[in-house]
Amino acid sequence: MRFCFTWKVKIPAMKYVLVTGGVISGIGKGVIASSIGKILKSNGYEVTAIKIDPYINIDAGTFSPYEHGEVFVLDDGGEVDLDLGNYERFMDIKLHRDNNITTGKIYQDVINRERRGDFLGKTVQVVPHITDAVQEWVERVALKPVSNGNQPEICIIELGGTIGDIEGMPFVEAFRQFQFRVKKENFCCVHVSLVPQPKATGEHKTKPTQASVRELRGLGLSPDLIVCRSENPVDENVKQKISNFCHVAPEQVICLHDVTSVYHVPIFMEEQGLVRFFHERLNLPVRQPDCSIEARRRSREWRKLAKKLDRLVSEVKIALVGKYTVLEDSYASVIKSLQHATMMCNLKLNLQFIAAADLEPATEQTNAIRYHEAWQNLCRADGVIVPGGFGTTGIEGKIAAIHWARKNKKPFLGICLGFQLAVVEFARHELGWEDAHTGEIPPESNTRERKNVVIEMLEHHTGIMGGTMRLGKKVTMFRTERKEESILWHLYGKQDLIEERHRHRYEVDKIYVDDLEKGGLNFVAHDEKEERLEILELSDHPYFVAVQFHPEYISRPLKPSPPYLGLILAASNRLQSYLARGCQGVGDAETSDEEQVAEVNER
Numbered sequence: 001m002r003f004c005f006t007w008k009v010k011i012p013a014m015k016y017v018l019v020t021g022g023v024i025s026g027i028g029k030g031v032i033a034s035s036i037g038k039i040l041k042s043n044g045y046e047v048t049a050i051k052i053d054p055y056i057n058i059d060a061g062t063f064s065p066y067e068h069g070e071v072f073v074l075d076d077g078g079e080v081d082l083d084l085g086n087y088e089r090f091m092d093i094k095l096h097r098d099n100n101i102t103t104g105k106i107y108q109d110v111i112n113r114e115r116r117g118d119f120l121g122k123t124v125q126v127v128p129h130i131t132d133a134v135q136e137w138v139e140r141v142a143l144k145p146v147s148n149g150n151q152p153e154i155c156i157i158e159l160g161g162t163i164g165d166i167e168g169m170p171f172v173e174a175f176r177q178f179q180f181r182v183k184k185e186n187f188c189c190v191h192v193s194l195v196p197q198p199k200a201t202g203e204h205k206t207k208p209t210q211a212s213v214r215e216l217r218g219l220g221l222s223p224d225l226i227v228c229r230s231e232n233p234v235d236e237n238v239k240q241k242i243s244n245f246c247h248v249a250p251e252q253v254i255c256l257h258d259v260t261s262v263y264h265v266p267i268f269m270e271e272q273g274l275v276r277f278f279h280e281r282l283n284l285p286v287r288q289p290d291c292s293i294e295a296r297r298r299s300r301e302w303r304k305l306a307k308k309l310d311r312l313v314s315e316v317k318i319a320l321v322g323k324y325t326v327l328e329d330s331y332a333s334v335i336k337s338l339q340h341a342t343m344m345c346n347l348k349l350n351l352q353f354i355a356a357a358d359l360e361p362a363t364e365q366t367n368a369i370r371y372h373e374a375w376q377n378l379c380r381a382d383g384v385i386v387p388g389g390f391g392t393t394g395i396e397g398k399i400a401a402i403h404w405a406r407k408n409k410k411p412f413l414g415i416c417l418g419f420q421l422a423v424v425e426f427a428r429h430e431l432g433w434e435d436a437h438t439g440e441i442p443p444e445s446n447t448r449e450r451k452n453v454v455i456e457m458l459e460h461h462t463g464i465m466g467g468t469m470r471l472g473k474k475v476t477m478f479r480t481e482r483k484e485e486s487i488l489w490h491l492y493g494k495q496d497l498i499e500e501r502h503r504h505r506y507e508v509d510k511i512y513v514d515d516l517e518k519g520g521l522n523f524v525a526h527d528e529k530e531e532r533l534e535i536l537e538l539s540d541h542p543y544f545v546a547v548q549f550h551p552e553y554i555s556r557p558l559k560p561s562p563p564y565l566g567l568i569l570a571a572s573n574r575l576q577s578y579l580a581r582g583c584q585g586v587g588d589a590e591t592s593d594e595e596q597v598a599e600v601n602e603r
């Protein structure tokens with residue numbers, strides 16, 4: 001007689017950390033959510049993240065940068081909120097388009113199901129159908145493997161907006177139900193609130209936080225952790241007051257004042273016992289010894305990075321010539337990538353924003369002042385970057401900046417539109433094609449036919465704007481006959497094939513390539529089908545590089561993007577020595593005595 005035994009393996013339940021905000025928007029929930037994920041990952045846990053935006057747009061692709069900051073692009077082509085860029089940079093993971101949930105996506109999903117008859121004739125309502133859809137979406141996305149192929153254990157969910165906003169009510173109700181769906185030991189709510197300090201009194205006020213927590217509780221969610229944001233450090237009495245009136249223990253109140261850089265935030269939060277709190281609250285499994293060693297190594301590297309930022313003295317001045325310069329978040333990833341590169345070079349970034357339109361000839365007295373100031377700032381810069389953008393505003397100013405950088409041998413990096421305009425500038429001033437332009441800019445009615453060296457990609461010619469560009473991770477191949485002379489080929493570690501993220505619907509017209517290259521412009525890389533040009537360089541210039549892709553999307557604090565690193569190296573007169581050393585030893589290679597002792601103890 002045979003006996004068959006079936007063993008049931010208990011799979012650990014997914015843990016969820018919901019991050020909400022109160023009092024005001026823009027309080028730093030994205031950085032705090034990223035920091036929580038960073039801390040947990042540094043302690044050996046696999047982490048993923050979801051951002052919920054209550055707006056009705058399907059995605060962030062059609063947003064003006066003035067409205068919502070930059071549009072961040074993922075490997076799969078998802079155009080998402082800029083906070084997902086923070087998640088990827090802090091946690092060093094790669095997310096999917098479904099990791100960004102919007103009201104538009106949820107309603108579109110529910111309406112499509114209703115049209116198919118999935119609800120069997122029932123009246124479709126916000127509760128339960130919309131709220132159920134939110135919960136199902138979160139559970140499905142949380143289980144997607146992270147970039148290393150491992151299964152996530154903890155999902156950080158950031159709910160955009162402020163508690164009490166009418167747009168966010170369905171999501172709050174969804175998570176009120178969700179906490180019972182996944183059980184209390186698997187769900188934790190972190191509430192971020194502002195503790196203002198009026199100048200009239202000079203003391204921190206806790207009433208806004210009390211009111212925010214009261215409103216959150218009235219909607220059915222009780223915060224397990226309260227993160228108090230303030231301009232200056234909060235004393236223990238204020239912390240105790242928040243504990244008493246918000247019904248949480250003192251150790252469940254984390255006070256986070258403004259710091260010199262966001263890289264200090266995970267360290268600051270970890271020092272206030274965040275790891276111990278999550279261990280107890282979520283019953284997290286104890287990691288093996290090798291995981292704790294790896295965790296200490298990661299934590300030490302991050303702390304070294306944060307300390308380095310405070311010690312930097314020498315600076316490099318970079319001029320960013322763009323259209324959306326009144327809002328820094330419009331170029332969030334570009335700024336972060338420049339910071340990553342300068343940190344690697346032990347330099348402090350002095351970033352000067354220059355509105356491209358101000359570089360164009362002035363017509364009024366007020367514009368004349370801005371015109372001269374803009375050119376003075378450009379001339380004082382050690383390097384110039386022209387990032388991506390859309391529309392007609394400032395096009396001629398960008399071309400003028402590129403021309404100045406090329407003629408004056410000033411290190412230059414062009415991204416996307418900057419790549420295309422570098423071709424236009426070269427065609428105009430080196431080949432003598434005065435009518436050279438980009439097809440993105442409509443011609444004036446009284447002008448003759450132009451020579452558009454940049455044209456719209458035929459397969460993306462459509463009347464629909466959202467999601468119609470060339471998006472996501474694409475392959476770029478260095479041309480065999482050009483790669484040895486290419487600076488970027490060396491900076492990328494002599495890889496013949498690289499993968500970078502794209503976001504564009506215009507490209508350089510190949511019929512003009514032969515003429516451009518005969519004039520001295522080198523196209524050193526193209527796509528895998530040899531249909532599109534991806535990288536251009538000048539050989540008789542310290543650093544004149546432009547790329548069609550957006551390398552800033554995958555730059556990391558401890559691994560800066562090669563094109564950005566090249567710009568900073570060239571701007572600080574270190575590029576040639578770096579290349580001569582085989583692209584080794586750019587930063588401070590020395591290790592402190594304390595770090596050496598820590599490494600020996602771990603071994």
